[in-house]
Amino acid sequence: MTPNRMSQLSVLPFTTILTVFTGLPLLMVVLLSFWTFDGLEYRPEFTLANFAAVFSSPVTWKIFGNTLRYAAITWAITLVLGFAVSFYLVFHVRNLKLQIGLFLLCTIPFWTSTVIRMISWIPFLGREGLFNTGLMQLGLIDQPLEFLLFSDFAVILTYVNLFTLFMIVPIFNAMAKIDKNVIEAALDAGATGFQILRTIIIPLSRTGIALGTIFVVTLVMGDFFVVRVMSGGQSSTVVSAMKNNIDQMYYPQAAAMAVLLIAVVLGMVATILRVVDVRAELAK
Numbered sequence: 001m002t003p004n005r006m007s008q009l010s011v012l013p014f015t016t017i018l019t020v021f022t023g024l025p026l027l028m029v030v031l032l033s034f035w036t037f038d039g040l041e042y043r044p045e046f047t048l049a050n051f052a053a054v055f056s057s058p059v060t061w062k063i064f065g066n067t068l069r070y071a072a073i074t075w076a077i078t079l080v081l082g083f084a085v086s087f088y089l090v091f092h093v094r095n096l097k098l099q100i101g102l103f104l105l106c107t108i109p110f111w112t113s114t115v116i117r118m119i120s121w122i123p124f125l126g127r128e129g130l131f132n133t134g135l136m137q138l139g140l141i142d143q144p145l146e147f148l149l150f151s152d153f154a155v156i157l158t159y160v161n162l163f164t165l166f167m168i169v170p171i172f173n174a175m176a177k178i179d180k181n182v183i184e185a186a187l188d189a190g191a192t193g194f195q196i197l198r199t200i201i202i203p204l205s206r207t208g209i210a211l212g213t214i215f216v217v218t219l220v221m222g223d224f225f226v227v228r229v230m231s232g233g234q235s236s237t238v239v240s241a242m243k244n245n246i247d248q249m250y251y252p253q254a255a256a257m258a259v260l261l262i263a264v265v266l267g268m269v270a271t272i273l274r275v276v277d278v279r280a281e282l283a284k
Contacts, residue, residue, distance in 0.1 A: 026262075033255035042251070050256035060241070060257070064264075067237040070152075070227070071220040074159040078216050079209065081160070082167030086208070087201070090175040091183075103172065106165055118158050118226055125149040125157075150232030158230050163219050167212035174208030175201065210276040214269055221265055 036045045054060050085106065093099040109117055124130050125148040132144040147153050178201065186196050202209075224239035238261045245254035 029255045029258050032252055033259045035252045035255075037250065037252050050252045051260075053253060054256050054260060063236050063238055063241050064260075066235060067221055067239075067261075070155060070159065070237065071217045073156050074163065074220050075213060075216050077156070077160050078164045078167040079212070081164050082171050082212055083205070083209070085168050086172040086175050086205075089172060090178070106168055109161070110165065114162060115225075117162060118229065121154065121158055121161070121230070122149065125154060150230070150234060152231065152235060154230040155227055155235065158226050159220055159223075162226070163216050166215040166219065170211035170215070171205055171208035174205045178204050206276050207278055210272050210278055213272055217268060218265055221261065 031044075033050055034046050034048070036043045036047050036049070089099055089102055093102060122129075126132070127144040127146070127149070129149070131148065132141070135141045136144070182200060183196055186200060191199075221237075222239060224237055224243050227235055227237050227240055238257055242254045242257050242261075245251070245257070
């Protein structure tokens with residue numbers, strides 16, 4: 001048996017599992033999006049009515065806008081935080097043990113449940129929560145700040161808290177591979193810190209930035225629980241609208257929205273991968 005044949009057989013179990021547990025469910029969602037439903041019975045009859053209803057509804061465009069807005073704001077904040085933390089750990093912490101210790105410190109929030117981490121913001125941000133109480137005791141405000149909880153601010157804050165590590169890890173890994181001699185040579189040539197950052201560090205960190213972007217954006221766009229809890233039901237995203245359709249047993253409409261969401265996410269990921277050749281960078 002040739003080595004090429006052996007390598008193909010070695011990935012057969014994984015390919016089978018991926019096909020059965022990922023490919024077939026996705027195929028069923030796509031097929032279901034073209035079914036008809038009259039409120040009583042589902043019929044496997046091809047129709048574009050579900051997609052037409054999605055595209056013709058102003059509510060759909062609004063919730064897609066909300067989803068993209070949450071993803072964009074969360075991505076921007078986590079990118080700045082992830083890049084800053086990674087830059088500090090790689091280029092300013094010289095002791096390897098201390099560097100590893102500080103990196104592991106970033107993972108402490110993941111030692112507990114995601115739900116617990118999300119819910120813990122409610123007593124902190126509430127009208128009588130720790131933050132408002134502290135500001136009032138210091139005399140900085142006369143009455144509690146209303147926008148802190150059950151608002152877009154609370155949703156974004158929770159997303160940043162939950163997903164920043166997914167931006168830190170790939171950027172840290174990419175920065176750690178940068179040869180320090182290249183930076184020293186640039187300094188010897190008279191380059192400023194900003195020039196080194198712009199022409200060396202950021203370009204060589206693009207793989208980590210691309211992977212972190214994919215992680216954060218897909219996680220935000222695939223969530224509905226954070227939005228439902230932290231917005232107090234005042235905001236909605238595509239996935240939460242799908243959840244409402246499923247609760248009402250409008251499965252074809254929910255499937256149509258799922259297909260469109262998958263298309264949007266795949267388009268964004270494909271664009272990122274065209275800009276940054278992740279496979280070539282990871283092979284270095």
